[in-house]
Amino acid sequence: MSDQPKTLRELIALGAAYLDKRQIPDTRVACELLAARLFKCGRLELYRHLDAAPEARVVDALRRGLQRVAQGEPVQYVLGQWAFRNLTLKVDRRALIPRPETEQLVDLVLRSPRVQGVVKPLVVDVGTGTGCIILSLAAELREGVFVGLDISPEAVALAQENAALTGLAERVLFAESDGCGEFDPASVDVLVSNPPYIPSHVVDGLAPHIRDHEPRLALDGGPDGLAVYRALLLDATMVLKAGGVLFLEIGADQGVALRDLLDEYGFANVEIHQDYAGRDRFATGVQSV
Ligand SMILES: C[S@@+](CC[C@H](N)C(=O)[O-])C[C@H]1O[C@@H](n2cnc3c(N)ncnc32)[C@H](O)[C@@H]1O
Numbered sequence: 659m660s661d662q663p664k665t666l667r668e669l670i671a672l673g674a675a676y677l678d679k680r681q682i683p684d685t686r687v688a689c690e691l692l693a694a695r696l697f698k699c700g701r702l703e704l705y706r707h708l709d710a711a712p713e714a715r716v717v718d719a720l721r722r723g724l725q726r727v728a729q730g731e732p733v734q735y736v737l738g739q740w741a742f743r744n745l746t747l748k749v750d751r752r753a754l755i756p757r758p759e760t761e762q763l764v765d766l767v768l769r770s771p772r773v774q775g776v777v778k779p780l781v782v783d784v785g786t787g788t789g790c791i792i793l794s795l796a797a798e799l800r801e802g803v804f805v806g807l808d809i810s811p812e813a814v815a816l817a818q819e820n821a822a823l824t825g826l827a828e829r830v831l832f833a834e835s836d837g838c839g840e841f842d843p844a845s846v847d848v849l850v851s852n853p854p855y856i857p858s859h860v861v862d863g864l865a866p867h868i869r870d871h872e873p874r875l876a877l878d879g880g881p882d883g884l885a886v887y888r889a890l891l892l893d894a895t896m897v898l899k900a901g902g903v904l905f906l907e908i909g910a911d912q913g914v915a916l917r918d919l920l921d922e923y924g925f926a927n928v929e930i931h932q933d934y935a936g937r938d939r940f941a942t943g944v945q946s947v
Contacts, residue, residue, distance in 0.1 A: 662717075666693060667708040669717060673724050680728045683865070688733040692723040695737050730866045742790040744797060747820045752812035753787035754876035759933045760852050763907050764794045766931060766940055767850055772903045778802055779847035782897075784838045784890055785809070787876060789817030789830070791850055796829045807835040810875050837889050841897040849894050852907035853886035855879040884915060891923040898945035906941045913938030 663669035670689045677685035687701075694701040696716050712720075726736045734740045734755045739748055742756040743764060749755050767773055767781075778801045783792035786806030796804040808814050814834050821827040838849065854877050861869060861878045868877070879886055887906065894904050904925065908916045913930040920928040925943030933939035 664711060665709050666697075666704070666712050666716075669693070669712050669720060670708075673720060676724055677728055682727060682730075683867070688727050689720075689724070691733055691737060692720055692727075695739075696720060730870060732867050732871055735871060742788075743794045745790070745793055745820075745824050747788050747790055747793070748816065748823060749788055750816065751871055751873065752810070752816040753808075754872050756788055756790040759939050760790060760907060761794075762933055763850065763852060763905060763940055764791055764798070766942065767795060767848060767905050768798055770903060770905075770942075772901065772944065773799075773848055776847050780841075780845060781805070781848040781850065782807065782838050782841065782846050784835075784849065784851040784893075785853045785876075785886070786817050786832065787813050787852075789820045789832065791852065792830055793817075793820060793824055793826050795850070796826050797824065804830040806830060806832045807838055808832075809834065809836045810873065813873070813876075837893040838897055839893040843896055844899045844902075846897045847899055847902050848905070849898055849902065850905040851890055853879065853890060855883050855887070855907075855909045855912060857881060857883040879909075883909060883912065884919065887916065887919060891919060891925075895923050895945065900945055900947055902945045904941075904943050904945070908939060908941050910937035910939065913941070916941040 663672055670693055673689035674685040690701050690704055694704050696719055697707050723736045727733050732755055734749050735751055739746050740755060743761050780803045781795055783806045786792055786808045789806050792804050792806040806817050811834050814832050817832045821830050856877050856879055858878050858881055917928055917930055920943040924946055926946040927944045929942050930938050931940040
Protein backbone atom coordinates (compact mmCIF):
# COMPACT_ATOMS: atom_id res chain seq x y z
CA MET A 659 0.00 0.00 0.00
CA SER A 660 2.25 2.79 -1.22
CA ASP A 661 -0.05 5.59 -2.55
CA GLN A 662 -0.82 8.58 -0.31
CA PRO A 663 -4.59 8.59 0.29
CA LYS A 664 -6.38 11.98 0.47
CA THR A 665 -9.34 10.78 2.51
CA LEU A 666 -10.13 7.98 4.93
CA ARG A 667 -12.47 6.55 2.29
CA GLU A 668 -9.54 6.30 -0.11
CA LEU A 669 -7.28 4.87 2.60
CA ILE A 670 -9.79 2.08 3.32
CA ALA A 671 -10.23 1.32 -0.39
CA LEU A 672 -6.45 1.14 -0.89
CA GLY A 673 -6.09 -1.08 2.19
CA ALA A 674 -8.82 -3.45 0.99
CA ALA A 675 -7.21 -3.67 -2.46
CA TYR A 676 -3.85 -4.43 -0.82
CA LEU A 677 -5.38 -7.29 1.20
CA ASP A 678 -7.44 -8.57 -1.76
CA LYS A 679 -4.20 -9.26 -3.65
CA ARG A 680 -3.13 -11.52 -0.77
CA GLN A 681 -6.34 -13.57 -0.71
CA ILE A 682 -7.28 -12.42 2.80
CA PRO A 683 -10.98 -12.97 3.68
CA ASP A 684 -13.35 -10.04 4.42
CA THR A 685 -10.81 -7.40 3.46
CA ARG A 686 -13.12 -4.38 3.63
CA VAL A 687 -14.33 -5.36 7.09
CA ALA A 688 -10.74 -5.82 8.27
CA CYS A 689 -9.77 -2.34 7.03
CA GLU A 690 -12.83 -0.72 8.56
CA LEU A 691 -12.21 -2.42 11.91
CA LEU A 692 -8.61 -1.22 11.95
CA ALA A 693 -9.63 2.30 10.94
CA ALA A 694 -12.40 2.38 13.57
CA ARG A 695 -9.89 1.41 16.24
CA LEU A 696 -7.60 4.26 15.17
CA PHE A 697 -10.49 6.74 15.16
CA LYS A 698 -11.67 5.34 18.51
CA CYS A 699 -15.19 4.78 17.23
CA GLY A 700 -17.45 1.88 16.27
CA ARG A 701 -17.18 0.50 12.74
CA LEU A 702 -20.66 1.81 11.88
CA GLU A 703 -19.70 5.33 12.99
CA LEU A 704 -16.76 5.47 10.60
CA TYR A 705 -18.88 7.13 7.92
CA ARG A 706 -18.55 10.39 9.90
CA HIS A 707 -14.82 10.43 9.18
CA LEU A 708 -14.78 9.08 5.62
CA ASP A 709 -14.15 12.43 3.92
CA ALA A 710 -11.56 13.60 6.44
CA ALA A 711 -7.88 13.68 5.46
CA PRO A 712 -6.20 11.06 7.67
CA GLU A 713 -3.19 12.25 9.65
CA ALA A 714 0.15 10.69 8.74
CA ARG A 715 0.23 8.76 12.04
CA VAL A 716 -3.14 7.18 11.19
CA VAL A 717 -1.95 6.17 7.73
CA ASP A 718 1.23 4.67 9.23
CA ALA A 719 -0.63 2.81 11.98
CA LEU A 720 -3.16 1.42 9.52
CA ARG A 721 -0.35 0.37 7.21
CA ARG A 722 1.37 -1.53 10.03
CA GLY A 723 -1.89 -3.25 10.97
CA LEU A 724 -2.61 -4.18 7.38
CA GLN A 725 0.84 -5.68 7.00
CA ARG A 726 0.13 -8.02 9.90
CA VAL A 727 -3.28 -8.95 8.47
CA ALA A 728 -1.66 -9.49 5.06
CA GLN A 729 0.69 -11.99 6.70
CA GLY A 730 -2.36 -13.94 7.82
CA GLU A 731 -2.77 -12.74 11.40
CA PRO A 732 -6.45 -12.51 12.43
CA VAL A 733 -7.60 -8.90 12.50
CA GLN A 734 -8.87 -9.41 16.07
CA TYR A 735 -5.32 -10.10 17.28
CA VAL A 736 -4.07 -7.03 15.44
CA LEU A 737 -6.79 -4.93 17.08
CA GLY A 738 -5.89 -6.50 20.44
CA GLN A 739 -9.49 -6.40 21.63
CA TRP A 740 -12.84 -7.89 20.67
CA ALA A 741 -16.41 -7.52 21.83
CA PHE A 742 -18.21 -10.42 23.49
CA ARG A 743 -21.77 -9.71 24.64
CA ASN A 744 -21.46 -6.59 26.84
CA LEU A 745 -17.72 -6.87 27.42
CA THR A 746 -14.70 -5.68 25.49
CA LEU A 747 -11.98 -8.26 26.01
CA LYS A 748 -8.27 -8.28 25.35
CA VAL A 749 -7.48 -10.90 22.69
CA ASP A 750 -4.11 -12.18 21.60
CA ARG A 751 -2.51 -15.41 20.52
CA ARG A 752 -2.62 -16.85 24.02
CA ALA A 753 -6.29 -17.82 23.51
CA LEU A 754 -9.02 -18.45 20.95
CA ILE A 755 -10.83 -15.39 19.59
CA PRO A 756 -14.35 -15.55 21.08
CA ARG A 757 -16.90 -16.53 18.44
CA PRO A 758 -20.46 -15.19 18.12
CA GLU A 759 -22.01 -18.66 18.64
CA THR A 760 -20.48 -18.74 22.10
CA GLU A 761 -22.52 -15.68 23.05
CA GLN A 762 -25.55 -17.95 22.55
CA LEU A 763 -24.07 -20.54 24.92
CA VAL A 764 -24.11 -17.84 27.60
CA ASP A 765 -27.77 -17.14 26.71
CA LEU A 766 -28.63 -20.80 27.20
CA VAL A 767 -27.14 -20.71 30.69
CA LEU A 768 -28.84 -17.43 31.62
CA ARG A 769 -32.27 -18.59 30.38
CA SER A 770 -32.13 -21.98 32.10
CA PRO A 771 -34.81 -22.23 34.82
CA ARG A 772 -32.51 -24.64 36.65
CA VAL A 773 -29.80 -21.98 36.84
CA GLN A 774 -32.28 -19.26 37.75
CA GLY A 775 -33.63 -21.50 40.51
CA VAL A 776 -30.32 -21.78 42.39
CA VAL A 777 -29.32 -19.18 44.96
CA LYS A 778 -25.63 -18.31 44.59
CA PRO A 779 -24.69 -21.14 42.21
CA LEU A 780 -21.13 -22.41 41.84
CA VAL A 781 -20.52 -21.91 38.12
CA VAL A 782 -17.44 -23.46 36.48
CA ASP A 783 -16.20 -22.79 32.94
CA VAL A 784 -13.74 -25.41 31.66
CA GLY A 785 -11.40 -24.22 28.90
CA THR A 786 -11.99 -20.57 29.64
CA GLY A 787 -9.58 -19.06 27.05
CA THR A 788 -10.05 -15.28 27.21
CA GLY A 789 -12.54 -15.82 30.04
CA CYS A 790 -15.38 -14.65 27.78
CA ILE A 791 -18.02 -17.12 29.02
CA ILE A 792 -17.43 -16.96 32.76
CA LEU A 793 -16.84 -13.19 32.80
CA SER A 794 -20.12 -12.67 30.95
CA LEU A 795 -21.94 -14.99 33.33
CA ALA A 796 -20.50 -13.16 36.33
CA ALA A 797 -21.50 -9.82 34.79
CA GLU A 798 -25.01 -10.92 33.87
CA LEU A 799 -25.99 -13.27 36.70
CA ARG A 800 -26.63 -11.32 39.86
CA GLU A 801 -25.17 -13.81 42.32
CA GLY A 802 -22.86 -16.77 42.25
CA VAL A 803 -19.36 -18.08 42.64
CA PHE A 804 -17.58 -18.07 39.30
CA VAL A 805 -14.50 -20.11 38.36
CA GLY A 806 -12.71 -20.28 34.99
CA LEU A 807 -10.23 -23.10 34.33
CA ASP A 808 -7.82 -23.73 31.51
CA ILE A 809 -5.05 -26.21 30.86
CA SER A 810 -3.04 -23.39 29.27
CA PRO A 811 -1.24 -21.07 31.74
CA GLU A 812 -1.07 -18.43 28.99
CA ALA A 813 -4.86 -18.49 28.60
CA VAL A 814 -5.31 -18.25 32.39
CA ALA A 815 -3.04 -15.19 32.46
CA LEU A 816 -5.06 -13.55 29.66
CA ALA A 817 -8.37 -14.36 31.37
CA GLN A 818 -7.05 -12.76 34.59
CA GLU A 819 -6.08 -9.65 32.64
CA ASN A 820 -9.60 -9.56 31.21
CA ALA A 821 -11.12 -9.92 34.67
CA ALA A 822 -9.14 -6.86 35.77
CA LEU A 823 -10.03 -4.91 32.60
CA THR A 824 -13.75 -5.60 33.02
CA GLY A 825 -13.81 -4.87 36.74
CA LEU A 826 -14.72 -8.48 37.55
CA ALA A 827 -11.50 -9.63 39.22
CA GLU A 828 -13.18 -9.78 42.62
CA ARG A 829 -15.98 -11.99 41.32
CA VAL A 830 -14.21 -14.56 39.12
CA LEU A 831 -11.39 -16.89 40.05
CA PHE A 832 -9.17 -18.31 37.32
CA ALA A 833 -6.84 -21.30 37.68
CA GLU A 834 -4.77 -23.66 35.57
CA SER A 835 -6.36 -27.10 35.42
CA ASP A 836 -6.73 -30.12 33.16
CA GLY A 837 -10.51 -30.58 33.26
CA CYS A 838 -12.36 -29.86 36.49
CA GLY A 839 -11.88 -33.03 38.53
CA GLU A 840 -10.39 -31.21 41.50
CA PHE A 841 -13.67 -29.83 42.80
CA ASP A 842 -15.28 -31.67 45.69
CA PRO A 843 -17.68 -34.38 44.56
CA ALA A 844 -21.22 -33.07 43.99
CA SER A 845 -20.25 -29.44 44.63
CA VAL A 846 -20.82 -27.68 41.28
CA ASP A 847 -24.22 -26.30 40.18
CA VAL A 848 -23.41 -25.27 36.62
CA LEU A 849 -20.67 -26.57 34.35
CA VAL A 850 -20.16 -24.79 31.06
CA SER A 851 -17.56 -25.45 28.40
CA ASN A 852 -16.60 -24.67 24.85
CA PRO A 853 -13.78 -27.22 24.60
CA PRO A 854 -11.58 -27.91 21.58
CA TYR A 855 -13.74 -30.09 19.32
CA ILE A 856 -12.17 -30.14 15.87
CA PRO A 857 -10.71 -33.52 14.81
CA SER A 858 -6.90 -33.31 14.56
CA HIS A 859 -6.78 -34.04 10.82
CA VAL A 860 -9.33 -31.26 10.17
CA VAL A 861 -7.29 -28.73 12.18
CA ASP A 862 -4.42 -29.28 9.75
CA GLY A 863 -6.67 -28.16 6.87
CA LEU A 864 -8.17 -25.06 8.54
CA ALA A 865 -7.70 -21.60 7.01
CA PRO A 866 -4.18 -20.37 7.80
CA HIS A 867 -5.41 -17.34 9.79
CA ILE A 868 -6.93 -19.83 12.25
CA ARG A 869 -4.55 -22.80 12.05
CA ASP A 870 -1.31 -20.82 12.20
CA HIS A 871 -2.35 -18.16 14.72
CA GLU A 872 -4.92 -19.46 17.20
CA PRO A 873 -3.60 -21.95 19.80
CA ARG A 874 -3.75 -25.56 18.64
CA LEU A 875 -4.73 -26.48 22.21
CA ALA A 876 -7.92 -24.46 21.72
CA LEU A 877 -8.89 -26.21 18.50
CA ASP A 878 -7.72 -29.81 18.50
CA GLY A 879 -10.21 -32.26 19.97
CA GLY A 880 -8.13 -35.38 19.21
CA PRO A 881 -8.57 -37.98 16.48
CA ASP A 882 -12.40 -37.84 16.43
CA GLY A 883 -12.87 -34.39 17.97
CA LEU A 884 -14.48 -35.87 21.09
CA ALA A 885 -11.47 -36.52 23.34
CA VAL A 886 -11.92 -33.49 25.61
CA TYR A 887 -15.71 -34.09 25.90
CA ARG A 888 -15.09 -37.65 27.15
CA ALA A 889 -12.66 -36.47 29.85
CA LEU A 890 -14.93 -33.56 30.75
CA LEU A 891 -18.04 -35.74 31.07
CA LEU A 892 -16.19 -38.06 33.41
CA ASP A 893 -15.21 -35.07 35.59
CA ALA A 894 -18.73 -33.64 35.31
CA THR A 895 -20.39 -36.79 36.64
CA MET A 896 -18.12 -36.51 39.70
CA VAL A 897 -18.34 -32.81 40.48
CA LEU A 898 -21.88 -31.80 39.48
CA LYS A 899 -24.55 -31.85 42.16
CA ALA A 900 -27.67 -33.91 41.53
CA GLY A 901 -29.80 -31.58 39.39
CA GLY A 902 -26.67 -29.65 38.35
CA VAL A 903 -26.59 -28.65 34.68
CA LEU A 904 -24.01 -29.12 31.96
CA PHE A 905 -23.84 -26.71 28.99
CA LEU A 906 -21.52 -27.56 26.09
CA GLU A 907 -20.71 -25.92 22.80
CA ILE A 908 -20.30 -28.59 20.09
CA GLY A 909 -19.34 -28.86 16.43
CA ALA A 910 -22.18 -28.66 13.89
CA ASP A 911 -21.79 -32.34 12.99
CA GLN A 912 -21.47 -33.59 16.59
CA GLY A 913 -25.11 -33.46 17.76
CA VAL A 914 -25.74 -37.21 17.50
CA ALA A 915 -22.37 -38.10 19.03
CA LEU A 916 -22.86 -35.72 21.97
CA ARG A 917 -26.39 -36.92 22.64
CA ASP A 918 -25.05 -40.50 22.75
CA LEU A 919 -22.14 -39.49 25.01
CA LEU A 920 -24.34 -37.60 27.47
CA ASP A 921 -26.73 -40.60 27.59
CA GLU A 922 -23.78 -42.94 28.09
CA TYR A 923 -22.50 -40.88 31.04
CA GLY A 924 -25.94 -40.96 32.66
CA PHE A 925 -27.14 -37.40 32.08
CA ALA A 926 -30.89 -36.77 32.09
CA ASN A 927 -32.92 -34.28 30.00
CA VAL A 928 -30.32 -34.38 27.25
CA GLU A 929 -30.99 -31.79 24.56
CA ILE A 930 -29.19 -30.63 21.44
CA HIS A 931 -29.79 -26.96 20.60
CA GLN A 932 -29.23 -25.11 17.34
CA ASP A 933 -27.40 -21.86 16.72
CA TYR A 934 -28.95 -18.94 14.80
CA ALA A 935 -27.84 -20.55 11.54
CA GLY A 936 -29.93 -23.64 12.41
CA ARG A 937 -26.91 -25.91 12.99
CA ASP A 938 -26.51 -28.21 15.98
CA ARG A 939 -24.27 -26.16 18.28
CA PHE A 940 -24.96 -26.86 21.95
CA ALA A 941 -25.62 -29.88 24.14
CA THR A 942 -27.16 -29.72 27.61
CA GLY A 943 -27.89 -32.32 30.25
CA VAL A 944 -28.75 -32.61 33.91
CA GLN A 945 -26.87 -34.66 36.49
CA SER A 946 -29.37 -37.28 37.54
CA VAL A 947 -27.92 -38.65 40.80
C1 LIG B 1 -12.30 -23.66 21.97
S1 LIG B 1 -11.30 -22.85 23.20
C2 LIG B 1 -12.57 -21.94 24.06
C3 LIG B 1 -12.08 -20.71 24.74
C4 LIG B 1 -13.21 -19.86 25.34
N1 LIG B 1 -13.96 -20.58 26.35
C5 LIG B 1 -14.16 -19.40 24.24
O1 LIG B 1 -15.29 -19.92 24.18
O2 LIG B 1 -13.76 -18.55 23.42
C6 LIG B 1 -10.94 -24.20 24.26
C7 LIG B 1 -10.08 -23.89 25.47
O3 LIG B 1 -9.96 -25.11 26.22
C8 LIG B 1 -8.64 -25.22 26.74
N2 LIG B 1 -8.42 -26.64 27.00
C9 LIG B 1 -8.08 -27.62 26.13
N3 LIG B 1 -8.00 -28.80 26.75
C10 LIG B 1 -8.32 -28.58 28.06
C11 LIG B 1 -8.41 -29.40 29.21
N4 LIG B 1 -8.17 -30.71 29.15
N5 LIG B 1 -8.73 -28.84 30.39
C12 LIG B 1 -8.97 -27.49 30.48
N6 LIG B 1 -8.89 -26.66 29.41
C13 LIG B 1 -8.58 -27.20 28.23
C14 LIG B 1 -7.77 -24.58 25.69
O4 LIG B 1 -6.54 -24.16 26.22
C15 LIG B 1 -8.67 -23.45 25.20
O5 LIG B 1 -8.40 -22.25 25.91
